[in-house]
Amino acid sequence: MEDRTVELRIPARTELIALTRLVVSTLALTRRELDEERVDDLKLAVSEAVTNAIESYGTDVEGKAVTVFWTEQSDKLEVRIQDVGKGFDLSRLAAHPPVTDSARLQFERGLGIPLIRSLVDEALFEPSEDGTSVCLSMYCGSLSYTGDPAAL
Amino acid sequence: MEDRTVELRIPARTELIALTRLVVSTLALTRRELDEERVDDLKLAVSEAVTNAIESYGTDVEGKAVTVFWTEQSDKLEVRIQDVGKGFDLSRLAAHPPVTDSARLQFERGLGIPLIRSLVDEALFEPSEDGTSVCLSMYCGSLSYTGDPAAL
């Protein structure tokens, strides 16, 4: 599998999140099985996860990086987002109140993880004291290239 | 400098060269100092170097990768392309004959390194038995973002 992984490592700077989106959507678009809507879904989910990864460093971003791994498996695309930030307790994330005009408006934050969960087929969060790894999967049957496989 | 480096690692597959071009030109375009023509020059030079890096593995590309490092220094942009292929002897590269209709036509290959050298401000080739590192620089005075530096 090693040789099927594309790895992008960026300094923890928010202006580089757009680059991770570009790379992931470019790679996803070369796959016949993902239509544009699913590519957009994956792109947004990755963007949210990279945002969280950068924010895991707080203001202490000097020398810190976030790594995005893109791996193609026989039946799915997998994107792993990794930071070495402070981690978090998944079970303690605030639950959002049911959607009603008044209560819902309290939540300007905390939309990222719920979004991620509903956008991809599988989202695995692995926070630890040494950082967090988030693994996002999109199932797509057997994979094949849209490009012509002719090689020199 | 570590925290100013973007790193892209791809499996040694030619269909991924386009991705390295996209990443490099996207990063270069966020810099005011490089006009479009210089961005295109850098993009082509990087593409040629990545092509050579992939070809350094011959047909034995299984599990092999090429890494592209993008680093911003105070006065220049630097792109390093690294492979762990077989290396080569720079001093033995065939020189092209002067441009004349007949002799010039013998050369369908061997245009990559001459192109690289004329496209970037500085090209350093470091072949070794453990692989080759090619460092391409574009000088561009003091650097600043075209994007708004506002952060959350």
Place this chain on the structure above:
Amino acid sequence: MELALEEREIGDWAVLAVRGEVDVYTAPRLRERLIEIISRGARRVVVDLEGVDFLDSTGLGVLVGALKRLRSNDGELDLVCTQPRIRKVFEITGLTKVFSIHESVEEATSGSGE
């Protein structure tokens, strides 16, 4: 990496057209502009998202924040959004129930704003 903001007035509506990508990097500019518009006294604001290519949860948060600010002043914030990819983000998060989302700036500004 780009965000373009363009403001105009239609009747008593302040219309802010947003173009480009709204994410954690660009959202602060959108927030600042909305705060500026509101603190200038605007009560009825339309944010036109037709030119937006990408909107993340930070962008949603900025819009929710502006809506709260306006409502607490008896104001209103409406959106224009027909692009499925952007609309979907409001749908998933349940925010279609919170915002009035219109098909066009004309439709948004011809309503009563309530």
Place this chain on the structure above:
Amino acid sequence: MELALEEREIGDWAVLAVRGEVDVYTAPRLRERLIEIISRGARRVVVDLEGVDFLDSTGLGVLVGALKRLRSNDGELDLVCTQPRIRKVFEITGLTKVFSIHESVEEATSGSGE
């Protein structure tokens, strides 16, 4: 990652319009198509590069190869290329002296081909 090839005939010229990126990944398709055109008996070929976004040394090599093949059959290969970014690649490598490069397909196909 895309390459589109479109063929047509103008008088006794075979015109191949190329769109997209020509690099080591896509160039083999261009080469195959050119070989096919030549082996069908075409002697006067125009390659229209106006739709090309990117051209690397492998692409140059394919064009040089086709030119050689045609010349050895008393044929001719001309190019159409006005885009500075693509033209520059021919200039740097000295290949502007080897190819006839035209401003338009009309210009290319109205010449004598010699």
